Amino acid sequence: MKARISVHPYLCLFTSFLFIQALVFLITHTAPPSLPIRTFNPPPVAAVLSPDECRSGKVYVYDLPPMFNKDLLASCDDLDPWNWQCGIISNDGYGRRATEFAGILPGNLATTSYRTNQFSSEVIFHYRLLNYKCTTLDPESATAFYIPFYAGLAVGKNLWRNDTKMRDWHCEMMLRWVLNQTYYQRANGSDHFITLSRITWDFRRLTDPLKLWGSSFLNMPLMQNVTRFTIEKAPGDDYDVGVPYPTGFHPSSDSDVVQWQSFVRNRNRSSLFTFIGAARGSIENDFRAFLLSYCYNDSDSCRVVDCAVTQCSNGTSAILEALLDSKFCLQPKGDSYTRRSVFDCMVAGSVPVFFWKRTAYDQYDWFLPGEPESWSVFIDHEDVRNGTSIRDVLQRYSGEEVGRMREKVIESIPRIVYARPGKGLEGFRDAFDIAVEGVLRRFKEQKEGRGVYAGEVGVRR
Numbered sequence: 226m227k228a229r230i231s232v233h234p235y236l237c238l239f240t241s242f243l244f245i246q247a248l249v250f251l252i253t254h255t256a257p258p259s260l261p262i263r264t265f266n267p268p269p270v271a272a273v274l275s276p277d278e279c280r281s282g283k284v285y286v287y288d289l290p291p292m293f294n295k296d297l298l299a300s301c302d303d304l305d306p307w308n309w310q311c312g313i314i315s316n317d318g319y320g321r322r323a324t325e326f327a328g329i330l331p332g333n334l335a336t337t338s339y340r341t342n343q344f345s346s347e348v349i350f351h352y353r354l355l356n357y358k359c360t361t362l363d364p365e366s367a368t369a370f371y372i373p374f375y376a377g378l379a380v381g382k383n384l385w386r387n388d389t390k391m392r393d394w395h396c397e398m399m400l401r402w403v404l405n406q407t408y409y410q411r412a413n414g415s416d417h418f419i420t421l422s423r424i425t426w427d428f429r430r431l432t433d434p435l436k437l438w439g440s441s442f443l444n445m446p447l448m449q450n451v452t453r454f455t456i457e458k459a460p461g462d463d464y465d466v467g468v469p470y471p472t473g474f475h476p477s478s479d480s481d482v483v484q485w486q487s488f489v490r491n492r493n494r495s496s497l498f499t500f501i502g503a504a505r506g507s508i509e510n511d512f513r514a515f516l517l518s519y520c521y522n523d524s525d526s527c528r529v530v531d532c533a534v535t536q537c538s539n540g541t542s543a544i545l546e547a548l549l550d551s552k553f554c555l556q557p558k559g560d561s562y563t564r565r566s567v568f569d570c571m572v573a574g575s576v577p578v579f580f581w582k583r584t585a586y587d588q589y590d591w592f593l594p595g596e597p598e599s600w601s602v603f604i605d606h607e608d609v610r611n612g613t614s615i616r617d618v619l620q621r622y623s624g625e626e627v628g629r630m631r632e633k634v635i636e637s638i639p640r641i642v643y644a645r646p647g648k649g650l651e652g653f654r655d656a657f658d659i660a661v662e663g664v665l666r667r668f669k670e671q672k673e674g675r676g677v678y679a680g681e682v683g684v685r686r
Contacts, residue, residue, distance in 0.1 A: 282368025318348030377422030424457035477647035489574030503532035548573035
């Protein structure tokens with residue numbers, strides 16, 4: 226006869242409590258007060274940098290426990306668009322090469338194209354900073370401190386689950402870790418920055434019980450002084466810096482940029498405009514559905530890529546060809562005000578047509594040209610609903626005017642793409658360079674007492 230051991234239920238609860246406390250202690254005490262030293266891949270620059278190379282300062286990258294970045298890349302599913310796709314994981318966030326573009330792009334330009342996931346900026350910025358000429362291993366010499374937490378992945382894995390605690394768990398644990406760092410404590414995080422690969426609204430959960438979308442990460446007290454790069458920022462929040470969505474074009478040299486610009490500049494564009502998107506049946510009076518119907522009824526002027534019929538995630542040959550063959554591209558707001566297609570459109574040398582100013586004009590002022598009318602067209606969405614003809618508006622522009630707008634778009638291409646480190650860009654600054662230089666200038670001027678907000682110190686080539 227076997228002996229039976231009876232365990233009191235309170236003992237089980239007490240044991241579980243002790244385990245959770247031990248886990249929290251281990252996470253928040255992973256790093257000693259003197260920040261960890263680790264290796265990174267040095268960039269191909271001279272051993273001694275000139276004084277102007279890092280004139281705004283240097284960046285120290287925290288060595289976070291892997292549960293906050295590397296471990297979040299463990300799952301990979303290219304077949305489910307609502308889960309994290311392999312494009313985020315492979316090739317340092319750039320994704321696999323887009324070999325299917327070989328028949329569309331000339332010469333070696335096909336090697337600059339990748340199937341990049343639109344939510345991969347956290348991984349790309351982390352990789353680039355570990356290979357950045359102005360990254361330092363000495364925190365005492367740093368002007369800025371980078372937190373390589375993949376918040377978009379941590380939150381995104383749980384966005385469609387009815388579990389708000391899980392959406393906040395990684396965020397809370399990471400902030401406990403950061404709070405234990407000497408350099409965060411020194412300035413309450415005001416010289417720290419982070420990249421969020423999703424829109425800002427995914428991190429600003431409201432207290433209204435009927436509006437439980439997203440995480441409360443940006444509402445947490447320890448995040449109030451931290452600058453964040455995000456693909457869509459909140460109006461009036463100077464700590465949000467809007468950065469371009471990653472596209473599939475990633476040049477490795479100045480030559481790649483010049484060749485690409487020449488290619489899209491000389492492309493023969495047979496369609497007046499194109500619309501790429503899908504209707505959202507769950508949205509009342511969905512404007513994208515309106516544009517799809519409009520374009521199907523005006524097929525002589527509009528080229529349609531219906532994403533309910535054609536696979537559109539991460540860029541496809543159908544999308545690229547439509548953009549390359551069209552003079553203008555329609556850019557309504559997406560599920561939020563912004564959408565990756567704006568940057569796919571501009572990289573292809575097509576002139577964007579906006580229907581909400583918040584889709585681009587109020588978002589990416591560090592990266593886009595000034596004077597919006599010089600590189601884009603704005604038609605209010607209500608005017609379109611009330612009968613304004615998109616075709617008539619666009620046909621009023623002469624060939625010379627369209628050419629000037631297109632040239633402005635083409636000039637901006639280096640500033641809205643993320644280059645591959647490789648040989649690197651020398652005569653151009655890409656989106657990464659502009660973002661990091663901008664935040665370094667912001668922190669430097671704050672320390673000098675000038676208190677300039679990030680939006681006022683953008684860098685332009």
